[in-house]
Amino acid sequence: MTSRLTTRIHAMLERHLPEQRLFLKSDEGTRFLRLRPGTQAALIAGMGLFVGWTIIVTSIFLLDTISAGNAREQAQLEDLRVQERLSELELARDARAAEARLAQERFALAMDQVSLMQTRLLESEERRRELETAIDVIQLSLRDIRRQRDAVQTELATLQQELQAETGTTQTAASRERELARTLAYLTGALEDTAVQRDESLTRMAEAQSEVEELNFAAALAAERQERVFRQIEDAVAMSMEPLDEMFRAAGLATDQIIGQVRSTYSGQGGPLMPITMSTRGEEPDAMSLRANEVLAALDELNLYRIAAEQLPFSMPVRSNFRLTSGFGYRRDPINGGRRLHAGTDFAGPRGTPIHAGGDGTVIFAGRQSGYGLMVEIQHPFGITTRYAHMSRLHVSEGERVSRGDRIGDMGNTGRSTGTHLHYEVRRNGDPVNPMTFITAGRDVF
Incomplete structure (x- = not known):
């Protein structure tokens, strides 16, 4: 039954795809390969699938590129609006x-x-x-x-x-x-x-x-x-x-x-x-x-x-152009996958972007720490600490007193990181809290 069905299929395909022979000549003699109609149909179908898959992947890549470009432009516009708002608030603060x-x-x-x-x-x-x-x-x-x-x-x-x-x-x-x-x-x-x-x-x-x-x-x-x-x-x-x-x-x-x-x-x-x-x-x-x-x-x-x-850390740690790439809370881990708590906020920017202290305090750690890379941790009053991770260079040392706005390091890609950015944490009595709560609260003052 199976051979009869196969013979019938070959007969139907042979009308459009007649049997072909591929001759291979060598010193030892001449040999040939028979390309039956079914084999030719399989090869044509495979090539069609490959070409279709290539077109689909290319289309998806182009759509992602266009979407990323639009998102980048929107982020830049948002950054410009934030900078203008900060300038207006600084002028209002100076006037007051x-x-x-x-x-x-x-x-x-x-x-x-x-x-x-x-x-x-x-x-x-x-x-x-x-x-x-x-x-x-x-x-x-x-x-x-x-x-x-x-x-x-x-x-x-x-x-x-x-x-x-x-x-x-x-x-x-x-x-x-x-x-x-x-x-x-x-x-x-x-x-x-x-x-x-x-x-x-x-x-x-x-x-x-x-x-x-x-x-x-x-x-x-x-x-x-x-x-x-x-x-x-x-x-x-x-x-x-x-x-x-x-x-x-x-x-x-x-x-x-x-x-x-x-x-x-x-x-x-x-x-x-x-x-x-x-x-x-x-x-x-x-x-x-x-x-x-x-x-x-x-x-x-x-x-x-x-x-x-x-x-207290009410001011932004990054004052140059940046892109907010990840907020505080549970997210999919960008390296190993899985849902995990992200204990800070990520600010992406060019390598060497200045990093500033969010408030007055004392540097209690300045060096390399597993996962964080080059990191600075500052102790503020009232049980508040801030962490600045993945930096490329440190400008402060342990035990040093810093003031709000002092440059403490440069943005980098050290430690467990997928690209150049700052991982910024705010902790109260050792427990992580959302840094944007402090930054948003101080936006109308600083």
Whole structure:
């Protein structure tokens, strides 16, 4: 049955593919190969399959190339938009910093004016009290002189009556009357001088009162200017504090705990500011001083936020053109296959691209480590560490202090890597977290 079917197939194929013979001539003789119709059909089918497979593979390769080109262009456009956004944010940050500096300068100038006005008010109050004391002394002197004058006049009248009773006339006491007259003239002159001094004191007191009123008016104007300055400073502090607080919350960090730790452990900078004025008489500070102290406390807290933000990895480790090739989370392993956790973020770029520290800290490892290749690990405060792997060259050594933005190495392809890129990790208390959480949180601030 099988041979009959085979014979029938050969007969059908022989109409289109007649049997061919391939002659092979050599020194020993001539031989030939028979190419039956079935064999020819198999060869033709094989060649057709090969050509079709080649066309399909070429088409897939061309489609992948076109798609990769479109993805590359989209990534470049996205990089340009990110760079433009970063430039705009840097300009906005510089503008806010300039506004804060101007507000602080205006605040210091207003405080100087307030101190000057307070000094002048105190001097005018002292002069007014001195004038009031002088007037009281003069009035007491006038009362004493009047009493003395009245006593002398009474005594004179008594003596005249006694003399008239003894002699019947007052002519014998002429010398005593002349002496009393001189005494009365002296007292009268003293009274006139005292009255002149009193009038002059009243005039000076009126002038002092007018000056006090002018100073009070100037103080009211200064208070109004201070109110405007205080409002501007308070608004500037609030505007500066809000994005920092949102940045810490977006990164999943407890701001109260961080600020408390910075306040208790940071030395040399960022300490609490002294009150603007203190009473030397044991009195309670006035409302303006209390408000100024509140502003200074807010500025101190803003400074603590800034210190904490500088120490944590909120900035990008790559500031040149790059391509984000792999994010944080589970993925297919690019070398061995299988689903595994990718504990960081990959930034691809040219070899030698500068790598920058994401925040202030201390280098706790700088060298070659299995899988990571050339790697730098930085210890930041609050249990945060960052790792920078697969670098081609290191610019820091173990134990070195680095600041946010310092160049710590160059991008490379060392260790377990398929191409030139940076593997960037952020770990909290040893556990990996998504680095883009910190970078995205700090994007509107740095």
